[in-house]
Amino acid sequence: xxxxxxxxxxxxxxxxxxxxxxxxxxxxxxxxxxxxxxxxxxxxxxxxxxxxxxxxxxxxxxxxxxxxxxxxxxxxxxxxxxxxxxxxxxxxxxxxxxxxxxxxxxxxxxxxxxxxxxxxxxxxxxxxxxxxxxxxxxxxxxxxxxxxxxxxxxxxxxxxxxxxxxxxxxxxxxxxxxxxxxxxxxxxxxxxxxxxxxxxxxxxxxxxxxxxxxxxxxxxxxxxxxxxxxxxxxxxxxxxxxxxxxxxxxxxxxxxxxxxxxxxxxxxxxxxxxxxxxxxxxxxxxxxxx
Amino acid sequence: xxxxxxxxxxxxxxxxxxxxxxxxxxxxxxxxxxxxxxxxxxxxxxxxxxxxxxxxxxxxxxxxxxxxxxxxxxxxxxxxxxxxxxxxxxxxxxxxxxxxxxxxxxxxxxxxxxxxxxxxxxxxxxxxxxxxxxxxxxxxxxxxxxxxxxxxxxxxxxxxxxxxxxxxxxxxxxxxxxxxxxxxxxxxxxxxxxxxxxxxxxxxxxxxxxxxxxxxxxxxxxxxxxxxxxxxxxxxxxxxxxxxxxxxxxxxxxxxxxxxxxxxxxxxxxxxxxxxxxxxxxxxxxxxxxxxxxxxxxxxxxxxxxxxxxxxxxxxxxxxxxxxxxxxxxxxxxxxxxxxxxxxxxxxxxxxxxxxxxxxxxxxxxxxxxxxxxxxxx
Numbered sequence: 001x002x003x004x005x006x007x008x009x010x011x012x013x014x015x016x017x018x019x020x021x022x023x024x025x026x027x028x029x030x031x032x033x034x035x036x037x038x039x040x041x042x043x044x045x046x047x048x049x050x051x052x053x054x055x056x057x058x059x060x061x062x063x064x065x066x067x068x069x070x071x072x073x074x075x076x077x078x079x080x081x082x083x084x085x086x087x088x089x090x091x092x093x094x095x096x097x098x099x100x101x102x103x104x105x106x107x108x109x110x111x112x113x114x115x116x117x118x119x120x121x122x123x124x125x126x127x128x129x130x131x132x133x134x135x136x137x138x139x140x141x142x143x144x145x146x147x148x149x150x151x152x153x154x155x156x157x158x159x160x161x162x163x164x165x166x167x168x169x170x171x172x173x174x175x176x177x178x179x180x181x182x183x184x185x186x187x188x189x190x191x192x193x194x195x196x197x198x199x200x201x202x203x204x205x206x207x208x209x210x211x212x213x214x215x216x217x218x219x220x221x222x223x224x225x226x227x228x229x230x231x232x233x234x235x236x237x238x239x240x241x242x243x244x245x246x247x248x249x250x251x252x253x254x255x256x257x258x259x260x261x262x263x264x265x266x267x268x269x270x271x272x273x274x275x276x277x278x279x280x281x282x283x284x285x286x287x288x289x290x
Numbered sequence: 291x292x293x294x295x296x297x298x299x300x301x302x303x304x305x306x307x308x309x310x311x312x313x314x315x316x317x318x319x320x321x322x323x324x325x326x327x328x329x330x331x332x333x334x335x336x337x338x339x340x341x342x343x344x345x346x347x348x349x350x351x352x353x354x355x356x357x358x359x360x361x362x363x364x365x366x367x368x369x370x371x372x373x374x375x376x377x378x379x380x381x382x383x384x385x386x387x388x389x390x391x392x393x394x395x396x397x398x399x400x401x402x403x404x405x406x407x408x409x410x411x412x413x414x415x416x417x418x419x420x421x422x423x424x425x426x427x428x429x430x431x432x433x434x435x436x437x438x439x440x441x442x443x444x445x446x447x448x449x450x451x452x453x454x455x456x457x458x459x460x461x462x463x464x465x466x467x468x469x470x471x472x473x474x475x476x477x478x479x480x481x482x483x484x485x486x487x488x489x490x491x492x493x494x495x496x497x498x499x500x501x502x503x504x505x506x507x508x509x510x511x512x513x514x515x516x517x518x519x520x521x522x523x524x525x526x527x528x529x530x531x532x533x534x535x536x537x538x539x540x541x542x543x544x545x546x547x548x549x550x551x552x553x554x555x556x557x558x559x560x561x562x563x564x565x566x567x568x569x570x571x572x573x574x575x576x577x578x579x580x581x582x583x584x585x586x587x588x589x590x591x592x593x594x595x596x597x598x599x600x601x602x603x604x605x606x607x608x609x610x611x612x613x614x615x616x617x618x619x620x621x622x623x624x625x626x627x628x629x630x631x632x633x634x635x636x637x638x639x640x641x642x643x644x645x646x647x648x649x650x651x652x653x654x655x656x657x658x659x660x661x662x663x664x665x666x667x668x
Contacts (some may be wrong), residue, residue: 005452006316073399076507076508087652099504101475101504101505102475102476102477102504102505103434103472103505104400104505106397106403107401110402111435138604139603139604139634141544141635142634153602154549154550154551154553155527155548155550156546156547156551157548157554158550158552159551159634160551160554160602160655163602163633180550182551183402209527212400213399214399217400233554234458235550235553235554236553236557236561236611237556238538239536239556239569240536240538240551243536243569244350244536244551245536245549245569246501246549246550246571248503248504249399249548250553252550254417257582275561276554276557276558276655276656277558277655278654278655278656289506
């Protein structure tokens with residue numbers, strides 16, 4: 001078991017003929033991710049890295065029985081690509097690129113929900129179930145199969161934390177980036193539920209950051225629904241109010257969304273919060289001993 | 291991106307939301323001329339600055355004759371409100387206020403939708419109302435595929451007014467404001483206060499709008515209103531080079547790949563007793579030009595005493611980054627110590643390349659930050 005994807009996930013790449021699409025398809029393929037097709041309007045019938053290219057997601061789904069799509073089309077066309085995937089019957093849609101207008105995300109994610117599908121991202125690194133499948137742009141070599149589930153709003157901070165875990169002999173069951181935009185498809189609470197239900201996951205690391213209240217909601221959710229040990233890290237302790245810290249969603253606005261509030265909410269819920277990424281493995285080991 | 295009240299009022303007007311006419315002025319003389327042009331007795335002189343709290347700072351004043359207009363205009367134009375010098379004011383009709391409401395559309399992360407926030411308590415800080423008397427605030431989540439049709443607008447309007455013509459007016463305003471919000475990709479469209487004037491009509495006395503930076507590419511009319519502060523200018527220039535930059539007040543200049551890691555770097559510098567000069571996410575690339583641009587940006591800040599380069603090589607290979615650094619520093623002249631942390635793909639090769647150079651090479655983020663903090667103190 002793992003969450004969202006596994007070795008039998010059938011994946012298509014929307015925008016496979018673009019520079020990023022092609023580059024990351026190669027990396028995913030090298031990890032033995034089952035890429036069954038790609039799309040690029042007007043380039044149907046061709047192949048990229050031996051993978052058949054289709055004009056539409058509808059065709060791709062019909063021909064390959066794909067259930068998952070990773071999208072590399074530019075931000076301007078993002079909402080359309082996401083909605084095409086959902087309409088064509090794709091169940092899990094992963095959108096990597098940053099810079100989508102928020103109202104486009106609002107619309108696309110609502111459509112995805114109406115179709116009964118799931119959106120991960122935008123502005124996310126994707127996800128990995130080590131040893132099984134990687135759908136995204138994650139550097140696979142730092143991951144190791146194991147029992148820690150990692151969920152995060154940031155890509156590189158995930159890599160940093162996973163690197164610390166792996167070098168301390170703590171492998172991962174799944175690692176998922178939910179994305180750094182103000183509105184994204186999956187939030188922490190949905191992912192926490194999946195990790196709680198996943199028999200391969202023994203402990204959870206979650207990496208939050210300033211902006212919004214996803215971390216506060218997560219704290220409340222963990223108190224009520226998560227029995228597995230959880231360690232958190234919150235980035236942006238020293239972010240000046242009103243400034244966007246790289247991610248569109250990382251902003252302390254109107255006094256809300258500060259790291260201090262988030263850490264306080266987590267600590268009130270009895271969750272261990274690491275002061276720096278390198279402290280995470282130690283905190284986890286302590287909790288797992290109990 | 292923020293715009294001024296008068297600019298938001300221009301948008302209001304073109305979308306049919308009722309406002310009082312105004313004239314923008316830059317001098318007390320212009321204000322007096324504006325007063326004469328408007329030809330009404332009672333006016334308000336209002337500072338136009340890209341920040342809130344104008345009233346409390348003395349930036350909004352009533353005037354009843356030309357002399358008062360001149361005096362208030364001079365006083366307000368001499369103000370600096372929260373670091374923003376007042377360079378523009380508007381002169382506009384003072385309204386009799388029978389009732390004050392609050393209305394805004396914004397994006398709500400929790401419902402993943404646009405929400406309408408309305409309150410019968412207008413004119414004051416809505417965050418204060420929300421904190422003290424949340425029951426006085428009503429919020430409605432808007433379905434993007436439905437929008438605000440007449441039946442919803444009426445439902446919303448009836449929560450605040452009951453006079454038939456006022457319900458019609460308010461419903462119209464709520465529809466128009468939503469249309470404006472959507473068409474211009476706003477992140478906030480706020481009327482505070484929305485009043486019933488002496489004639490029993492609804493009017494937007496104030497107007498506030500902010501816009502989604504990610505959508506500015508499709509709104510040149512909004513983008514041309516961009517009035518950056520010197521700090522925002524530096525940030526915007528950095529953005530055009532593919533960087534995310536935020537100036538902070540410390541002495542360790544940082545260059546990091548990835549927003550989360552960059553935020554984490556700023557935090558850990560503080561944890562170890564140092565002070566970061568900036569937040570800088572250079573994205574994932576080993577392109578020497580990018581490093582040159584980033585170094586130039588960091589070295590323009592004269593308070594930078596040490597540069598810390600924190601690279602987690604994921605997709606980017608560390609040996610490429612190391613070669614990029616060497617190429618870049620052939621073109622950057624500086625005596626400032628540079629600490630480099632390289633971890634990830636081909637990290638050993640990367641560190642080997644930097645071995646006999648002036649770079650101070652660290653293996654972990656903690657080690658790099660400790661060494662940058664120590665160098666800063668030395």
